[in-house]
Amino acid sequence: MKVIELDSVHVLYGSSLALDIEHLEIGAGERVFVLGHSGSGKTTLARLIKGRLRPSSGTVRVLGRDPASARDRRRRQRRVAMIDQEYFLVPRLTAVENVLQGALGRVPPWMSFFGIYPRTEWIEAESVLAEVELDGLGHRRVETLSGGQKQRTAIARALMQQADIILADEPVSALDPELAEDALELLVACVARREVTLLVDLHQPELARRYATRFLGLAQGRLVYDGSPEGFTDEIAELVYRGRPADEAAGSDLASPRLTLDAQETKHVDAETGLATANPRSDIRLVGD
């Protein structure tokens, strides 16, 4: 079953093209890791799916609906959780209060006006906190927690939402490598228990490889790789991370929706790294190939 579907999507920031995706489908239960350097369009893609952003043209369907439409907003927002790079927890509130916010989409507004949550939500929040190994820290203000603990609180808030899709935008970039690994492992484990679709933006392919069922490679806002983690070879990584076209004209070529891997570009990669570039293996699908 498709849960996310993008068709002929263009996102323009001013006159610069931030995202240009001809077609993308993500099925229920997939664990998709989106790779690419900063500015490649990873965050834009996540924001589109969350409905914080409308495409300049094209259609986005999440769980069968336009995520940015105002109709039925509350229910749709609830079904897609987002973990931001900076977590965006309320520093003055305790960990458990932040986690409880995940339940706001189902708590009657009059009740939350007085700061009341139903008992069942408190029990749920405590159990989610235990799941992310923060039991006993729920009463602590978030501003007093360490980076890793904040990250776990953010994961807990997303889990509390009981969403069908969890988006994570560079969720571990603020943590040192060991903590990052732990946090990612925890996130994936929690997601696996819930059969939720996961879409993670990440810098590190070697870390993503362990948890992903599918890789997307973004460069210059275009999808340059869509396939299995195994197929994401060093050559493709080069393309995703360093494959900035030497001439900016290629990047702003709005007329062509797909990235065409022309010889000049490949040569550019060669020149920069000194590595011989092999042709992409046949078992992987290179968009535009």
Add this chain to the structure above:
Amino acid sequence: MAISSFVLWALRWSEFDLAVLLSSGDRFAEFFSRLVPPDWSVSKLVFRSTIETLMIAIAGTAVAVVFSLPLGFLAASNVSPPWISHPVKWLLGFIRSIPLIVVAMLFVAAVGLGPFPGMLAIAFHSVGMLGKFYAEEFETAEKGILDAVSGTGATWSQTLRYGLWPQSIPQVVAFTVYRLEMNFRDAAVLGLVGAGGVGYYILLYVRGFQYEKVAVLLVVIIGVVLMLDNLTFWVRRWVR
């Protein structure tokens, strides 16, 4: 250059005269010498009316907060659409621009003499400033947090309650107690137009050259201001 000549012009306008100021020392000294010994016989009366002024300030501030919070939300451009926030900001500016003494005279005319019009005037006048301060504080709220809270499926009011409000509490409280302190000083002069409190006695004793009684007034008022100053300090420390 332009600014300093403008300031010079303003000094001229206000009839600034250094010679007059320097030769006024004798009269200051005379004024202060007549403050002692204070006439403590009026202390009970002065104390009672100062408490009345304090109560006017407290009640007025409380009423102002009730109106300022929703107006502050509406005036904050990050949570309210421009067609609401702009007119509300304009309204707050309008309220602010009416001098307190004029507001007080209006309320005295409307509801009669006594502390009640004073309280109304303080409340009305404070809304203009508190609403503006609250709105500016709300506008500094971290947008990412608002998006995160709203992204859970929270309604607009829930987002305000759980995303905006917890971020703003310390500053909102600080502004409010600061305004309370200002309101006490403002309320102290409201008696001049018959709107209750200690102001009436200031008028009475100063105009009647009863400086021994003015001394008691000064002691009591300064005492209350210092007390409020301390309160402000502790409340700010407490709410963090």
